[in-house]
Amino acid sequence: MALQNIETRLSGEPLDGRKGRHALSVGEVAADSRFDRRLAKLLHHAAHIFCEKGYEGASMRDLSRAAGMSLAGLYHYFESKEDLLYLIQKHTFRTIIERLQERLKESRDAEERVRIFIENHLEYFLANKEAMKVLTHEDETLKNGRGAEIRAIKREYYKICLDLLEDLRREKGLQFSGRLAVLGLFGMINWIYTWHNPRVDLDAGAMAEEMSNLFLRGVLNPGKTKRKIAKTNA
Amino acid sequence: MALQNIETRLSGEPLDGRKGRHALSVGEVAADSRFDRRLAKLLHHAAHIFCEKGYEGASMRDLSRAAGMSLAGLYHYFESKEDLLYLIQKHTFRTIIERLQERLKESRDAEERVRIFIENHLEYFLANKEAMKVLTHEDETLKNGRGAEIRAIKREYYKICLDLLEDLRREKGLQFSGRLAVLGLFGMINWIYTWHNPRVDLDAGAMAEEMSNLFLRGVLNPGKTKRKIAKTNA
DNA sequence: TTAAGTATCGAACGAACGTTCGGTAACCTT
């Protein structure tokens, strides 16, 4: 946990000292303070509201109501609405990557590692639907410094997946476009937030297995499917 | 074309007569009037802006600027901002379905028909990226009557795809969840708007072939991939 | 040429927005 509310350090802004107070020196861990715990709850409420109404459509007054705190009081915990989205996205993304790294230690087998990637993604996704929807749906919302930082984390995640797939390709001596495979896979597993219904659909583990099978058969099998008949027009 | 600006006829609203003027009797076609042509251009500008800033983030003043028309003047062509989004989504969705129906007449082969579905989707998607992103991204934005109408069209599209896949499954005697397959496929092909770059990526036809191969191999091949080793924890 | 309809506009409305300010209450340390 530990929201690591270390100074956001964005682009130009000289950070007037009013809100950067709670910064911890980087090494120091300073176990969840009262402040951090309250902030975490606020982020949870905020994720719920952003998920429901979208970032632009949600108002700070909505959050104030949901959190049972005055509008002004909110600003004790973060700089701005934009900062709020940034904190949610960063924490969510960092957590999912952290867990993935941990789980990847369990296996050296290329195919198994791809399965671990998918399972980790889906498990976290379905256990944290709201935050994950905010991460996924408000992908291009943040601009400038905060946006660049989130985009960097996203590239890191992309790169991990790409490497896993290229390891697999090398090991099995296959031929496919890594980029297309990664993005096709991401599509399948990120799209879930638009339709998954816990009362109808499989749970995370079973879903991960199904999707892994679908994807891996598509990638592993030789291109023996019918070729399209050449069309005369265009 | 022909935006079929036939009376929107929403839920309760008695339609006070002020804006429903341009309604055409349903049968009548009334080739693109001056009004319809201007409206089509406005919808195009609106799609561009909604695409760039999101529905909530975009303002009518943005549209006014982009269209080179006064703020008040816009309301000559539609009832409200919500109506604008509705018109864009409806026209886009109806067009893609219409084209699909046309193309499906070309083949009776189950696999080929799935390929046609994917190709039609991607071709239209990449040729109308902005409108398709608005359709995809602002999926849950519309409420009440307009929202219900769009959701109905979406279900229709889903059903077409599901039927195609179940025909394929029957023909080949396979076993897979139609729902999972459809939604996995939709994920792959809708996610594209988040990453496709015409300077880097394949064009629609080639992309459709790649994605068709990936998906169809995943669906058609027997479940011969490695089973996950049972885990001890959880 | 005129009259009716269509297209467009400037200006304004009330509501909602994100954020700030000065102050008060609660808490912690000594």
Added chain:
DNA sequence: AAGGTTACCGAACGTTCGTTCGATACTTAA
């Protein structure tokens, strides 16, 4: 008990929002 820090609040500020209104130009048909 005192004094400093942290937590929180009511009220307001300036801005922007979607939408409306009354008036003016343009187009068309008689």
